Amino acid sequence: MTSYGVAPEQDWNALGNEEFRTLVRSDFEQHYPAHLRYPSRRLLWSEQDDWYLRMARKGWIAPSWPVEFGGMGLAPAKLLIFLEEQERWGIARFQDHGIRMIGPVLIRYGTPAQQRRLLPPILRCEQRYCQGYSEPEAGSDLAGLRTTATPDGADWVVDGTKIWTTMAYDVTHMFLLARTGSAGAKQAQISFFLLDLAMPGVTIRKIRDMAGEEELCEVFLDRVRIPGDNLVGAVNQGWTVAKSVLGFERIHVGSPALPTSGLRLLEQVAGARGLADDTAFTDQIAGLRLDVEHLTAVYEEFALRLERGEELGPDVSMLKLWATETFQRIADLVIEVAGPAGGCAGAVELGGELVPVLSAYYRAKPSTIYGGSSEVQRNIIAKQVLKLPSA
C-alpha cells in the first residue's frame, strides 16, 4: 500500500508489451459501456463518472504518475499502449487536467504538505481541474495577462477574467495564473494558484463553438479568495510552473492519439465511399500513416525524457506542431474523400452506416490553437531551438 492509499496491483512494467496490451484491451472491452464509445461530442462528467470512478478504484486513473504517488508508474512504451487502447476502444476523456497536468506539477513543484492534501482527491476524481491561463487580451502573449492576486492576511484576493476555459462548468477547480508583482520582466510578476470554483465571486458563462457545442467558457473572478497554501511554487515564480504545465500539455496533445483516431475515421469514410483500393487514395493515406509513425517515434523519445525526470525543453513544440498539423491534414482528407457528405454536420449516412464525418475536422482545427498556436510553436522552434535571428 502506498502512502496515497492505493495498492499497486503489480509492477506493470515487468510485463511484456503485448501481454500488457492484451490485459488492458480485455479490461476495456469487457467493462467500458458500449453506449459511450466514440462519442461525437465531449461527454459531461455525469455521463461517464461510473467508468472513471471504477478506474480510480482500480488504481488505473493516473497511468503516468509514479507508483509512490498513487499512479501506475507506466514506462513510456506502456503508457503509449494504454493511451492507444483507450483510443482504439473509443473511450471518452473527461476533463482530466488534474491527472494530466496538476498531478505532475505538484509532484515536481508542490510541497510535501500540498502533495498529501491535493493529490488524493485528484486520484479519487473528487477534484477535477480546468486551465485558467488565457484572458481576453492575453492568449499567445500570455505574459500580458491582467488578472491580479493581492495578498490579504493568509489569503490572496483575485480579480480578473479568464476566457476559452474548457469545461469550466463541469469541473470543481481551476489552476490559474495571476499577476502578483509589478517589477522586472512581465514573466517575473506572475504566480500559479489553485482555485476552488465554488468560492464566492466566481461566475462562469458558456461560449458556443463552430460545432454548436458549449465546451468553452468565460470565467469572471470578482474578489475571489484563495487560501495562501493553494499557491504552487514561490510568489512571482508562476511562469516556471506554467511553462512546465504547457510542456505536459504539449506532450499530451503531441501524442499519436488524435491523428490515429483521424486515420480510423478516414479509413471508415473511404471504405464507405468505395475508395479503399483507389491508388490515388492509398498513396495519400500511406504518406499520412508514415507521418503518424514518425510522430509515434518522436513521442516515445519525449515520454522517455519525462520518465527520466528531465524537464521538457522548447523542442516539445515540434511534437505538438507535428501531431496537430498531421491530424489536420488527415481531417481535411476525410472531408475530400467524403464527397458531398463532407459538408454535413452531425452523423451522416455513408455506406449504410452513420458516420460523424466532420468530427475530426472539429477537433483538428482547435488543436492547432490551444496549448499555443502553430505560429507560436514555429516561433519557439525558430528562436529557442534553432537559434535563428529575429526578423
Ligand SMILES: Cc1cc2nc3c(=O)[nH]c(=O)nc-3n(C[C@H](O)[C@H](O)[C@H](O)COP(=O)(O)OP(=O)(O)OC[C@H]3O[C@@H](n4cnc5c(N)ncnc54)[C@H](O)[C@@H]3O)c2cc1C
Ligand atoms: C478549443 C480551445 C480550447 C481552449 N482551452 C483553453 C483552456 O482550457 N484554458 C486556457 O487558458 N486557454 C484555452 N484556450 C485558449 C488558447 O490557449 C488560445 O486561444 C491560444 O493561446 C491563442 O490565443 P488567442 O486566442 O488569444 O489568439 P491570439 O494570441 O490573439 O492570436 C491570434 C492569431 O495571431 C497569431 N499570433 C499571435 N501572436 C503571434 C506571434 N508572435 N507570431 C506569429 N503569429 C502570432 C496566432 O497564431 C493566431 O493565429 C483554448 C482554445 C481553444 C481553441
